[in-house]
Amino acid sequence: MRATMTCPECGIPRGISRTMRWNPDGTITQVGDPLHRLILFESDNLDRMWMALSEALGVTEEHLWELVISSKSRATRAFLRRTLPWYVNLAARFVGYRALMSAIEAQGLVMGYGKITLGGQYPRRGRPERVTVFIEDPYSLPLFCGDFKGAAEVLERRWASLTYQALDERRHQIDVTMSGEKLEEEYFRVEDGAERKPGDLSYTPCPSCGAPRELVRFSWDLSRGIIRDTESGRRTAFFGTAALRAVFDELEHELGERVTPTIIEAERRNTLEAMGVEEARSGFESLRLRAALRGLGLLTALSLSTERLEAKVANPALPEYLVGLSLGIFELALGKRGECRWELEADGDLRLEVVPAG
Numbered sequence: 550m551r552a553t554m555t556c557p558e559c560g561i562p563r564g565i566s567r568t569m570r571w572n573p574d575g576t577i578t579q580v581g582d583p584l585h586r587l588i589l590f591e592s593d594n595l596d597r598m599w600m601a602l603s604e605a606l607g608v609t610e611e612h613l614w615e616l617v618i619s620s621k622s623r624a625t626r627a628f629l630r631r632t633l634p635w636y637v638n639l640a641a642r643f644v645g646y647r648a649l650m651s652a653i654e655a656q657g658l659v660m661g662y663g664k665i666t667l668g669g670q671y672p673r674r675g676r677p678e679r680v681t682v683f684i685e686d687p688y689s690l691p692l693f694c695g696d697f698k699g700a701a702e703v704l705e706r707r708w709a710s711l712t713y714q715a716l717d718e719r720r721h722q723i724d725v726t727m728s729g730e731k732l733e734e735e736y737f738r739v740e741d742g743a744e745r746k747p748g749d750l751s752y753t754p755c756p757s758c759g760a761p762r763e764l765v766r767f768s769w770d771l772s773r774g775i776i777r778d779t780e781s782g783r784r785t786a787f788f789g790t791a792a793l794r795a796v797f798d799e800l801e802h803e804l805g806e807r808v809t810p811t812i813i814e815a816e817r818r819n820t821l822e823a824m825g826v827e828e829a830r831s832g833f834e835s836l837r838l839r840a841a842l843r844g845l846g847l848l849t850a851l852s853l854s855t856e857r858l859e860a861k862v863a864n865p866a867l868p869e870y871l872v873g874l875s876l877g878i879f880e881l882a883l884g885k886r887g888e889c890r891w892e893l894e895a896d897g898d899l900r901l902e903v904v905p906a907g
């Protein structure tokens with residue numbers, strides 16, 4: 550069955566309902582690899598966030614992109630290495646990248662990454678020295694570059710370098726060149742996420758495909774690889790949380806502590822654009838469902854008064870995102886800027902408190 554076929558009942562692509570699970574503990578995981586967590590999140594704020602980071606930290610955007618591409622490619626190598634069936638490796642050797650790319654293209658369309666097409670490879674047969682892809686409407690150009698570099702490195706077991714160029718407003722060309730240097734085994738190691746707490750959340754399953762009915766607020770344009778939140782109109786995509794974590798940690802390691810507040814600030818702004826006042830004030834059950842449907846974790850406590858927002862989240866996906874989200878909710882619900890104190894507790898729960906900014 551093709552990944553881009555949709556459920557006649559609810560319209561969700563089969564490539565989503567068959568490969569992903571929305572769990573009672575507020576997480577989204579991959580069926581074939583339950584340790585691999587994902588979030589369904591606004592994507593159009595990411596490239597703006599890279600720009601904000603480069604400005605705030607005084608580094609060129611090119612340098613920032615380099616860091617993003619290298620950390621994303623490392624995460625992609627680790628992920629593919631663990632999950633790619635053995636025959637994909639063989640298939641890539643014998644049939645070349647074309648067969649593989651059609652699988653990647655379908656995956657990109659259902660995950661909201663944009664439309665990926667293979668441009669060509671040199672030499673045309675055998676192990677390639679250079680591979681070209683085009684991507685239209687990428688969810689994030691540096692993240693996609695990292696994905697493609699990592700995939701090529703796993704398939705060829707050699708290091709790769711890449712160049713990218715804009716062809717027009719929507720289309721980009723990416724050329725990957727394989728180096729002669731072999732990729733050693735230790736570069737594939739990956740750390741898995743923390744142990745998760747069980748949860749009691751339930752969704753209404755679609756009787757035909759089993760995907761949560763609550764996903765109806767998202768719409769898929771499968772010709773372009775674009776998912777939208779129909780209520781805000783904003784573009785969203787699925788992100789592996791381990792990969793985003795790796796990128797954020799690498800940026801903090803290279804550029805220092807100011808990375809975290811810059812990410813939080815980007816997510817605060819994102820919330821103001823993506824959420825309405827009504828939704829911000831909609832209370833525990835509604836916000837709990839909203840966060841879980843996006844795979845952000847399980848809200849276990851929430852109180853909101855005129856002066857204070859307190860919340861606790863089990864299995865938090867990316868604390869920076871949840872803190873930015875809380876600041877945005879506070880601001881929308883109470884009409885004033887907030888400041889947040891937050892910590893990760895010993896059991897992994899995120900506890901946070903937002904009060905009016907002083």
Ligand SMILES: [Zn+2]
Binds near residue numbers: 560757759
């Ligand atoms: Zn369905």
